[in-house]
Amino acid sequence: MKREAILLTAVLTIFLVRFLGSPLFIAIVASNSMNPTLRMGDLIIAYKDEPKVGDIVVWCYSPLYCIVHRVVEIRDSYIVTKGDANPYPDYPINPSCIVRVVYYTVPREFLSLILLSILFILIYVKRSQVIRLFNSVEKAPIISLSSIVILIILIISLFPISPSTRLGSVVKPRIELSKIEVEGNIILYYKIYGTEFSSIDSVILYSRYGVIQCNSYLLNKSVILVEVPTNFLETINEKGDMETYLKLNASLIYNGTLIGAYPIRFSFHDPSIELLNGSVIIRNPNPIKTPINITIYYAYKEGIEWSIETYRLYLDPGSTMKIDLTSYPYVYVKISYIVNGRLVTYKYEVMRNGSPV
Structure with missing residues (x-):
């Protein structure tokens, strides 16, 4: 029991180092999203440091789950990461989500070899105790239970989870239409958080007199200019149907999409x-x-x-x-x-x- 207490103390030390804000961070990779750099089962050793583009970092978006991905972009208000094997980057995250920067990795084959070697050495050195253990019916349940507890604590300590991370720390992309100006052409003003427009895919105007495809341009990261054909304006001025609807399809960075439908009212002035x-x-x-x-x-x-x-x-x-x-x-x-x-x-x-x- 004394040896088990020593082993339990060692495992608890790893547990406390992991979850009490120590600069050292040890975890086992739980997916193949970083192949071939990191594979499932590899051991990572990370330290607290300022991340740079190209670094592999550990970041957490909930109290129970962390991700080990590479930094691909750093902005003032957010950081973007991506798994080497993933086709698309992750959602932008708050810099406070970054827990540690990965500096060392232990391949899973080497890690398995180390663990098996330690196990065989212990069995060989303590072979007489092992024999008595398997021959003892009374101690087996107690030893099995304590071993299971130690194993569970060890798995929790190494698995990529972190209860110290705050919920809601991920930057959630949000787009709000703040203003529409209609003076022949249409100008759409947006308030954008955590993302940007990458392209305008289509802009269509609907009225009782037809459907019109319009050209559009990004004036800056949050303003879109829609060119309305002159013949369309002349028709609605003559007919007096000022109410139209604009449907916008735009692509956002990080594989996002905006689909907007807005009522547009044209108004012309007397000469x-x-x-x-x-x-x-x-x-x-x-x-x-x-x-x-x-x-x-x-x-x-x-x-x-x-x-x-x-x-x-x-x-x-x-x-x-x-x-x-x-x-x-x-x-x-x-x-x-x-x-x-x-x-x-x-x-x-x-x-x-x-x-x-």
Whole structure:
């Protein structure tokens, strides 16, 4: 029993060193995710140190499980690891999750050879006690129970688990849409935590008049610009169906995907009309060409029949048009256009008896 107490003390020492924050960390690899560098059953010896890209580290994401993977990326707020045999990296983790950096490994064959050698040496040296042990019926259950307890403690001490790690320390990727700007084109602003956009796969606009595939660009890590085709904008302005829906499919780093569906409301503005010294000045504030119907009523003398001229002009986005009517002594102008599905008409007296009104 004295020898068993010594053995139990040694195993408990390994247990306490493992779980009481000692710089030394010993564990057995429990999977093949690090093949061929580390194989299942290999023994790792790790120390507390600052991890660098390329280091093999031990990190824990729950009180009962730790992972031994290689560091592939380090950022200010998170670290990314990956198993050498895994096709994709792990989720980003908080740097506080890193427990130790692996410095030494003992191959499983060598470890097994050491353990078997120790076992055979002990059996040979204590062969008389071993014989008495197997011949003793009364002591066998007691010795078996104590041996099982020692074995369980040893397995727990070496298996890659760590109850000292805090729950929730893993950086969970999160994306929030913070703002949408609609001025012809659409700009989507996001708040992003623990991930980034890697590409925009597709952006589709849905309306009662059809489905439109749009070009899109990443302006930075959290802002997406969607180019809306001009003919689509002209159609919804003419028809007055301002409500559309945008569906976005984007790829994120570390094999993530964002699928978003957002209601989009387009709104167009009335062109500004100004009378200035016998001229009519029209400005188009919209991101699309705006058709303007202009009817001019004019006469060269008071009391005679009015003449009529009609024009249909297209104002480019953001452009200004000036119509000089000073050549007519008497003139009225009627201007009509469609905005947001509404027909808007204005009539102005511009000149009277050769002078601007």
